[in-house]
Amino acid sequence: MSFSKYESTRGTTHLARIARAILGPCIDVLREVLAKEISPPDLERKVKTYIHQTKKPSISEQQKRLVYGKNYSDFDVTLLYFLLRNMCSIPQHKNNWGKDPELTDKSVSANIERVRILRNEWYGHAVDFSLSDSDFEQRWNHISQIVKELEGYLGTATKYQDTLIELKSCCMDPDSVQPYIDTLLAVEGLQTDVTNLKEGFGELQTDVTNLKEDVEEMKKTNEKSSTQGIVI
Known part of the structure; x- marks a missing residue:
């Protein structure tokens, strides 16, 4: 099978941004809605009462543990x-x-419902690997509107809307920048090494010149001594 089907493109980046928006700001704003509605101690009590009254396995044992753990940041969309x-x-x-x-x-x-539907359509049950520019813009505007309306209900700041603005154009893979930084540092290091090498080579040339002068001086001294030692 050709790998080209799975290569990263502008379209796959669009889809990845949608996934990040849903799994990030969309879920976080739902967590805050839940926190506004029910405190963790009350939630555990209500869940236990609901399970007792319905007499059916409404949530899994794992989900029960999450609820009883009282950490809303661990709760997924489902x-x-x-x-x-x-x-x-x-x-x-x-x-x-x-x-x-x-x-x-x-x-x-309605907006809670839309987040669930988005999660299923564009992440949980996605069948395409990419989105066109027009589809991406349409979906992104849809997500932004959902988050805006839910934050309006919370009556808080626009932190999730601001996060969406950043996610729409930020670098999707920060690690991809690192090789360029490493290359730059390597080049700078190489330049430093070359400079040091040039300086060292210059010092070596000076040493060689001085050595040559010393040798010449020694030769002259030896020649003079030899001449003075001859008996006529």
């Missing part, structure tokens, strides 16, 4: 969606939980 839908007092959107919301619906639940 768990966040379940908790926001079933443990909070957030009214469901016009088309009801679990269904696509209307385009004009700007409710909190």
Whole structure:
């Protein structure tokens, strides 16, 4: 199989940015919505009550451990969606939980639903390796609007919107810059070595010249001594 299908392109970078936006700002803003709705101690109590009342395995044992661990930063989209839908007092959107919301619906639940759908379509169930420029712009604007409306509900600063602005154009692979830095440092180091070599070579030339002069002086002295030692 040819590797060209998997080569990095502008289109694959677009898709990677979408994934980063969903797994970063989108999830983080949902975590803050959950924190606003329910405190960690209350969440554990509500989950236990819900499980007892429903009499069904609504979440996995691993998800239970995460809930009881009370660290919202460990919650993924699936768990966040379940908790926001079933443990909070957030009214469901016009088309009801679990269904696509209307385009004009700007409710909190509609935007929570959209994050779930985005996660499934563009990360969890993605089948394409890239996005065109136009598709990327459309999806990015969609994500930005979702985050903007959820941050508006939180009534906090625009940190996640600001993060999206940075993610849209930042270097996707910081490590790719390092080889250029290393090359620059190597060249600078090489230049320093060359300079030192030139200086050392200059000193060597001086030493050789002095040595030659010393040898010549020694030869003259030896010749003079030999001449004076001859008996006529």
